[in-house]
């Protein structure tokens with residue numbers, strides 16, 4: 001039995017900012033990625049099967065992405081994958097990088113780079129899907 | 133100062149432990165997570181190349197089909213299958229399932245076997261249809 005208040009016991013053990021949300025979204029994106037990654041691997045193998053060596057599979061790629069369901073799943077895979085990666089890398093940095101300012105700086109750079117490539121890859125999927 | 137930050141014992145240092153299936157698989161989840169993050173950048177490159185036209189895509193495909201490309205793809209595929217299987221294991225733990233130490237050891241070996249098996253099957257099928 002302790003006579004200390006809950007807040008007195010919690011003080012000094014770390015802050016309660018956005019940890020729960022981060023943890024939750026990491027799991028949410030992980031669950032989404034289970035079917036999406038399996039779909040991605042099977043589809044890429046399917047694309048290899050359909051590929052024509054004359055154009056290095058360009059036509060197979062275009063016809064794969066011109067299917068609206070495939071383009072949607074691909075964008076889902078990319079969005080959840082990049083988000084999950086950004087959240088995951090942050091945890092890795094938190095564990096290993098000192099001092100704090102460096103950890104935050106590396107995290108900011110990672111977030112921006114992943115956001116940029118995430119957006120670029122989704123734009124690319126849309127361009128292929130619309131026959132650009 | 134709160135007591136929580138004072139007089140806390142230091143746990144024995146990592147290096148004095150013999151590697152165990154639990155600790156090795158734990159760090160492997162992290163390593164494959166980082167590898168997959170780098171892999172997503174390569175997937176982005178592949179898609180950007182495809183959107184840039186037939187020539188750029190052919191160059192990307194050439195590179196992926198090279199020795200180095202296939203090696204990276206092999207590492208990526210195993211990383212994906214391992215991280216996927218071990219991720220499911222993590223999610224089960226989050227639900228409070230499979231936390232007994234013998235179970236953790238067993239599911240660890242199952243994870244390695246399934247991840248290895250899936251990698252093998254994926255490559256056999258991929259080569260068969262190539």
Ligand code: HEM
Nearest residue numbers: 030033034081085088089091162165166168169219220222
């Ligand atoms: C695009 C593919 C993926 C990438 C780039 C990726 C990346 C990462 C990274 C960097 C971490 C942080 C590792 C750490 O903190 O040690 C992580 C953690 C995690 N990943 Fe993934 N991952 C991917 C796919 C998946 C899939 C398919 C699952 C399916 C179950 C999954 C489940 C998890 C879980 C549960 C964690 C948290 C583990 C923990 O509590 O330490 N990931 N991931």
